[in-house]
Amino acid sequence: SLAIKEQKSFLKDLRTAVKKGLPKSAALAALTSTPAEMLSNRKLGHLNKGAQANFIITNGDVFAKGGKIAENWIAGKRFVINELPKLTPGIYQLTINGKKHELKLTNDEDLKLENPDKDSKIKYSVKLDNGFISIEIKDQENSNSLFGRVLYNGFNSILGQKPEWHAHRISDLEKEDEKDKAQQDSIPLLPRPFSAYGLHKPAAAKTYLIKNTTVWTGENAGILTQTDVFIKDGKILQIGKNLAVKTEINIDGSEQYLTAGIIDEHSHIALLSVNDIAVNSSMVRMEDSLDSDDVDIYRNLAGGVTAAQLLHGSANPIGGQSALIKMRWGAESDELLIKGTDKFIKFALGENVKRSASQKSIRYPLTRMGVEQVYRDAFTNALAYENQWQAYKALSSKAKKHAKAPRRDLMMEATLEIINKNRYVTCHSYVQSEINMLMKVAEDYRFNINTFTHILEGYKVADKMLAHGVGASTFADWWAYKWEVNYAIPYNASIMTKVGLTTAINSDDAEMSRRLNQEAAKSIKYGGLSEQQAWNLVTINPAKLLHLDDRMGSIKIGKDADVVLWSDNPLSIYAKVNKTFVDGR
Structure with missing residues (x-):
């Protein structure tokens, strides 16, 4: 209520929100x-x-018109705002000399008595005065007055008074649920998200049979022609020719191509904030910054992308924790997250980290040597933090009463997860010297880097990367946009693939992510990869890098139904996405 000019309007505005569709339970919780x-x-x-x-x-x-606050209790102390009435609105039975009248008593603003039969000619008026009640009954010919005492949910004549009469409450008023429902039904149906291309009705998982199409499985089966794929409950259930199954929707896939959905290993879409300039931001979580309203989710679906790793920015040697999402357009932010995944974190090397673009920067580190020291200091401090907690937990219950527990440090906890192989590193990288350096640092602390992303000099150290056990996620042909990229070559992805590295091509760009199929195709020209090898760069390989290959990245029975139906060979510049399915939706 702080920003409301007229404090008295608060309850009125809240009631309006409820009338417009806000659940009363949500209003109360708020x-x-x-x-x-x-x-x-x-x-x-x-x-x-x-x-x-x-x-x-x-x-x-x-929350309804006429409702009033009667009492406000604070810390057990009672404050009366409005006296609770003795007469609760409802249906009352008034008996005069044995004759019964059924009356409707309301108390919206003033106390009123009326006959529930709208055609009745009898009129009633009522007044309360200090515990006494006066009732006047009029019809077309007669008028009678009654005077008596008010009881709780009842009233009656004074002893000895003629005529004798009494009244008591017999039922609640008929609820106006249907009227309220009619009002709510008139509220326009708002799309989710409330923007261009929003969905008025969330996509639902149905049973689909995609018939007679060319299937790029991404598995040992390779390319299957004139094949059917059956989707049910968000999963791929059957693959084969002339499948005979009951289904809700049949799709003719003739002269079309069905593939697994594209997975973007390095993306920054659907985030409210990406960068900060702390040296170690490992406690920062991208899942707390998700923006499910970002139209780039819709645009990614239009380009055949079904999942992505949303990364922290690259201004920090140790960045924030990643969020792995599916492109569930129309869902809430937390519904985008892929459940049950391994945990990842962003590292960065090079010019971005040492702040080369900002001549005024005085933040440590300012050199590549300083970047290495940041890592060694962070890992050493994390191990010391772990030792402190282990020593404290080893104390007896009696000793703990006289000891002070170490201060909990979320930054150290996330850094320690890396050393203990409970969180996996995706590292922004360019030049071979730093790539070698970080692998050496990781080996000194007995863990492995999971993925080098960008990795535009990966072709120079592919053999060392293979020995370390790290994967690569690169650009197809980006070059010369800053000094440390001058030695990039378009053959990079092909060379790393042929050496045996798990290699992916990523976007790092909301525009490029819409055409990752074409980016993958460039490795056929530059390096001679086969169509299937090239397609793996944006499907099963990024799935492997994100530890999701048991669930997505290829068309296989039991995997998530994240599939795309293309109008042409998916590596062709003429290919368009006809349909994208996420979880069978």
Whole structure:
């Protein structure tokens, strides 16, 4: 309510939001449990045993018109805002000398009595005064007045008074659920995301049979012609000719090509923020910066991309933690994440890290030698941090009472995960000297680099990379956009592939990610890779680098139904994406 000019409008505006479709449970949580959770206060925001006695008592539904706050209790102290009425709205039965009247009592603004039968000619008026009630009953010919006492949910004549009469509540008012529903149904259906190409209805997994198509499996089976692929529950269930299965949707794949979805090993789309300039940002998580509204997700689908690794920027020797996502357009940010994956982190070498582009930079490190020292210092400090915790945990329960636990350090914990092989490194890299350096540093601390990305001088040290056990994710033919790229060659991907490295081609660019199929095709021209080898550069190979090849990257029974139907040979510049499926959607 801080920014509201008129504080009195807060409840009115909240009711409007509920009327427009905000669930009452969400509105209540936004006022109670959610802020308590943000404050990390377990005694606020709920009414469970042990909670602080902060609560309100309302007269009616506080989110509906006419609902009022009756009492506000703070730390067990009662504050009366509006006296709770003795008469609760509802259907009352009024009995006068044995004759019964059924009346509707409401209390929106003023107390009212009326006959539920709208055709009735009898009119009622009522007044309350200090615990007493006056009722006037009029029809076309007569008028009668009643006076009596108010009880809880009832009222009656004073003893000895004539005529004798009494009234009591017999039921609740009929709820206007249908009216409310009609109002909600009139609310326009908003697309998700609320932008161009948003979906009015989320994509649903169905059973599909793609018939009589050319399948590039990415497996030992190679290319299968005039083949059917059956998709159910988000998985590839059958592959074969003339499949006879029950399905919801049949797709004629004649003269089309079916492949696994493209996987972009190095991307920065769908992120609200990418860079910072700390020396070690290992505690930063890209999953906390996801932007599911980014139209680049939709554009990637249009280019046949179904999954990507979203990386932190390259201004830091040790960057932030990666997010592995699928292109689930229309989903919420946390729904983009691929569940159950290994954990990855971004490292960087070279000009970006030593801040060559900024002559005014005074941040350490300013040299390539300084970058190496950053790594050694970080890993040494992480091991010391681990030793501190191990020593503390080894203490007896009695000794721990007199000892101070080490301060928890999220940066050291993430750095330690790397040494303990629980988090895998994707490293931005260019020149051979630094590539060699980082492999040596990793070996000194007994772990391996998972992937060198960019790696434009990889062709010079491919044999050393193979011995270390690292993969490569490179550009097809980028060159000379800064000094350390001057020795890049378009044969790089082909050479590394032929040496035996698991090699991928990535985008690092929202525009290029839409045509990674064409980037892969360049390695046929530059280096003579076969079509299947070239296609593997953007499908099964990046899946291997991201430890996802058991789930995606090829067309195989049991794998996720992340597949693309192309109009032409997928490596052709004339190929267009006809359909992209993610999880069978």
